[in-house]
Amino acid sequence: MYFHKIIGIIYLGIIAVYGAGIERVDDMDLIHILTGEGDVVALFTRGNCAECEKYENVVDKIQxxxxxxxxxxxVQAHDSNLIHIYDPSREPALLYFRRGIPILYHGAINDEEIIQFFSDNREPAVKELSDDNFEHLTQASTGATTGDWFVFFYSAECVLCxxxxxxxxxxxGSLKRKINVARMNSLGAGVSTANRLKVAEAPGFIFLRQGKIYRYSSKEYTPKAFIEFAEGGYIKNSHPEMVPKPSSFMDELSFGQVMDYINSQGTLPLAFIGTFIVVFLLLIIKCLFKTSSKKTVNKKDK
Structure with a gap:
């Protein structure tokens, strides 16, 4: 009798271990988890979705x-409204949050490939560029000795971004050993570069290779489409343009910018500039007066 009880306990234990499945969380719980300090793998699923079930079985197996x-x-988020934030193509979606920074898995529904992809990307791969470091890092206008660059121009106001x-x-994460992948705020720290490269809207994507620009104009915003473009699709799907040379400070300086700066500093700069102009004019008048006096003296001597 005791033997049957022991067998029953073991059986229940096995069911508890292997039948528990992935922990399901609602949106509030998920937000709380994602804003914490730990890393999270989250599977987003929905009802009546055969592919979602395949993902669920594989993730349950490897958790x-x-x-x-x-x-x-x-964790698993079923019918979550948060999926709109992380993947425009919706469920199923498997994401790995590394201290809050998400990366979307886009490979086959295979346990080994999922583990390998996430293990290779424990740290973010996308570089953040700005007007201050763009030319130094990319060397875009000089032939790019630092390699090819695929740059995503975004803005804080752009929901799709x-x-x-x-x-x-x-x-x-997929291209990091072959191509530099970066992003840039086209209305913030990268506004001058965006204007220089004629990136008129966000999201905008450009591929920089050997001093030329190739623009990604497709509206297919998937990892697969982007990777195919960077690995050779740019040749047939885009026309090369020469990278414009960086503009100088004086090229970008305008009268309006000068006046904006003066206005932002109050009346002191205006007083200083006014004094400088008056002194400068007095010096010119003095020089002209001396020149005129010398000519008069010379005439009298003659």
């Missing part, structure tokens, strides 16, 4: 390995 190898918790952050990290 212990994910916890051990990545130190990340594993925010949804593409995880997608772009996926692109960066």
């Amino acid at each position: 212990d390995e994910v916890k051990q190898s990545l130190g990340a918790s594993v 925010q949804r593409l952050y995880a997608v772009w990290e996926s692109v960066g």
